Amino acid sequence: MRLSQSFYKTLKEIPKDARIPSHQLMFRSGMIQQLSSGIYNYLPLALRSIRKIEKIIREELDSRGCEEVLMPAVQPASLWQESGRWDLYGDLLLRFKDRKGNDYCMGPTHEEVITDMVRRNLKSWKQLPWNLYQIQGKFRDEFRPRFGLMRGREFIMKDAYSFDVDVESAKKSYWKMHEAYTAIFSRCGVRFRAVDAATGEIGGDMSQEFQVLASSGEDLILSCDSCNYAANIEKAVTTSTGGTPDETAFKALETVDTPGQKTIEEVSSFLGAEASGFLKSLVYESDSKPVLVLIAGDRDVNESKLQAALGSGVLRMASNTLVEKTMGTSPGYVGPVGVSSEVFVVADLSVTRGINWISGANEKDKHIRNVNLRRDFNPDKVIDIAFAAAGDSCPKCSGGKLEEHRGIEVGQVFYLGNKYSKMMDCSFLDEEGESQPAEMGCYGIGVGRTMAAAIEQNHDENGIIWPVPIAPWEVVVLPLQLNDEAVVEAAETIYESFRMAGIDTMIDDRNERAGFKFKDADLIGYPVQVVLGGRSVAAGNAEVKFRESGEKSEMPLDDVVVVVRDWILERRQGGAE
RNA sequence: CGGGCUGUAGCGCAGGGGGAGCGCGCCUCGUUCGGGACGAGGAGGCCGUCAGUUCAAAUCUGACCAGCCCGACCA
Numbered sequence: 093m094r095l096s097q098s099f100y101k102t103l104k105e106i107p108k109d110a111r112i113p114s115h116q117l118m119f120r121s122g123m124i125q126q127l128s129s130g131i132y133n134y135l136p137l138a139l140r141s142i143r144k145i146e147k148i149i150r151e152e153l154d155s156r157g158c159e160e161v162l163m164p165a166v167q168p169a170s171l172w173q174e175s176g177r178w179d180l181y182g183d184l185l186l187r188f189k190d191r192k193g194n195d196y197c198m199g200p201t202h203e204e205v206i207t208d209m210v211r212r213n214l215k216s217w218k219q220l221p222w223n224l225y226q227i228q229g230k231f232r233d234e235f236r237p238r239f240g241l242m243r244g245r246e247f248i249m250k251d252a253y254s255f256d257v258d259v260e261s262a263k264k265s266y267w268k269m270h271e272a273y274t275a276i277f278s279r280c281g282v283r284f285r286a287v288d289a290a291t292g293e294i295g296g297d298m299s300q301e302f303q304v305l306a307s308s309g310e311d312l313i314l315s316c317d318s319c320n321y322a323a324n325i326e327k328a329v330t331t332s333t334g335g336t337p338d339e340t341a342f343k344a345l346e347t348v349d350t351p352g353q354k355t356i357e358e359v360s361s362f363l364g365a366e367a368s369g370f371l372k373s374l375v376y377e378s379d380s381k382p383v384l385v386l387i388a389g390d391r392d393v394n395e396s397k398l399q400a401a402l403g404s405g406v407l408r409m410a411s412n413t414l415v416e417k418t419m420g421t422s423p424g425y426v427g428p429v430g431v432s433s434e435v436f437v438v439a440d441l442s443v444t445r446g447i448n449w450i451s452g453a454n455e456k457d458k459h460i461r462n463v464n465l466r467r468d469f470n471p472d473k474v475i476d477i478a479f480a481a482a483g484d485s486c487p488k489c490s491g492g493k494l495e496e497h498r499g500i501e502v503g504q505v506f507y508l509g510n511k512y513s514k515m516m517d518c519s520f521l522d523e524e525g526e527s528q529p530a531e532m533g534c535y536g537i538g539v540g541r542t543m544a545a546a547i548e549q550n551h552d553e554n555g556i557i558w559p560v561p562i563a564p565w566e567v568v569v570l571p572l573q574l575n576d577e578a579v580v581e582a583a584e585t586i587y588e589s590f591r592m593a594g595i596d597t598m599i600d601d602r603n604e605r606a607g608f609k610f611k612d613a614d615l616i617g618y619p620v621q622v623v624l625g626g627r628s629v630a631a632g633n634a635e636v637k638f639r640e641s642g643e644k645s646e647m648p649l650d651d652v653v654v655v656v657r658d659w660i661l662e663r664r665q666g667g668a669e
Numbered sequence: 670c671g672g673g674c675u676g677u678a679g680c681g682c683a684g685g686g687g688g689a690g691c692g693c694g695c696c697u698c699g700u701u702c703g704g705g706a707c708g709a710g711g712a713g714g715c716c717g718u719c720a721g722u723u724c725a726a727a728u729c730u731g732a733c734c735a736g737c738c739c740g741a742c743c744a
Binding site for chain 2: 506573625
């Protein structure tokens, strides 16, 4: 392609709405432009990269026996009513009516449609397993779109769904997709980790996210410094830290006045005690029933763990009114001692680690010292409901400590079970002639987000540094003096040779000054720049610059194509560390 | 959905009751030509929309719309 004819425009200044590097660079390099909040045009540069990511996905999935389909972006409400999600999905679902007044939505995901599609065709166990995927635009009316393609409302997603005869083979399908994802992201040239993930409303306990490591990531992940354990903080397990507390060291309960001191911070400084010695007592409302939650003062409640532990549908912090009604005091003075047996009490494992806690006294302006498990309160459940944190012991190996990283979730694999197949009657006859619901899995990859994450991870102050496998163009040829015939001829010859060699090549044939072209080339991030300047060409040479290392080398014009081609071919298959 | 901010040329911004401006970008000419050149000339805006106040509104008031930030939420 000739840059002089290309539909693109670079900007020197950073648009004010772009906050993170990938967004700024995609904007500045002319890859994307915003049409509306969270909705973008993909210009040629961006689309080329996206197509490459899609090609990698297709190759890895097709070679593992998956088949591509394409489902509609617009979906009838009836299917969503059947699965029960028409009411559950909330405002994230963009709904509208057609001319006849029937309800529709823009598909935010395709479990319903695929389940419907499969059930029309599935008769016998002999047909399975199936694994169907598509690459589709999805729409989710995000509360807060941000960071460009990182969290848009309309976005390109690869979603796949597996259908198996039983749990065992469904898990095989799951791990096969896990393997495919590992191959895909390696080939895209990003540094990533597969981490245990929370399963949200769908339930089940088998799900992993593929997280690209980047400081701007929205997700917090924890990984062990000595084994392969890694999990999203939403999911990361904490373990009990102590043995049996020494009951002989229990001291007598003592009520203290703490006028106006409500938060752990306030009370701890008022009493001169560490936050870790406090028993934080929170009242939640789980499916309209109050639950008292106890946790060490230096820990935070992980609501997704709590929700899973309680098996609740809707979980939220109780209103002040409900707290008063349940505990007889306002938030700030709530504690576990003397709680009505009507109230369900859940304690985090951290509560077992210490003795002589300080907690609220269930009386305004008063706290109690020396509160002890079993002697003074008996939780109905003691279970891991805390957020894990950096420095915690690894739940999987002995001696390992957890480290914290930020990540961008680019993919998730999910074992679904038979929730949808049961709800929507997607079943087959097994070997005994019995009707069985299919065991399902679903698997997503954010295609645009993967591209953004790659930029987030691979850039410097001058611009993007594309990994070769997903670079829009692999090489740019830069003739520096268009009025120098030898330069132009050398550039055109090399450009043609690259094209013949199957290298994706751009030639910057614009009549611009050298510095201008260099800046643009660095910004757009071509992995290789072949620079043809008057002096070098006169000496029979070209200069080759590698974007990532910044390394430049002068070489004979005749060698350029072979050297650069070999360098590119070595890297096309990706394989980040 | 709560709290906050912003809408003036393609981008970044200044102005703040009576002439619509600056930088970058764009067009023409000349000089320049290896890290976003310089000079001269030029094109480009219903100052987000609608209403109100006023002799007069980009400017004041109100409503609405849009975008952004913080929070809550999230496959």
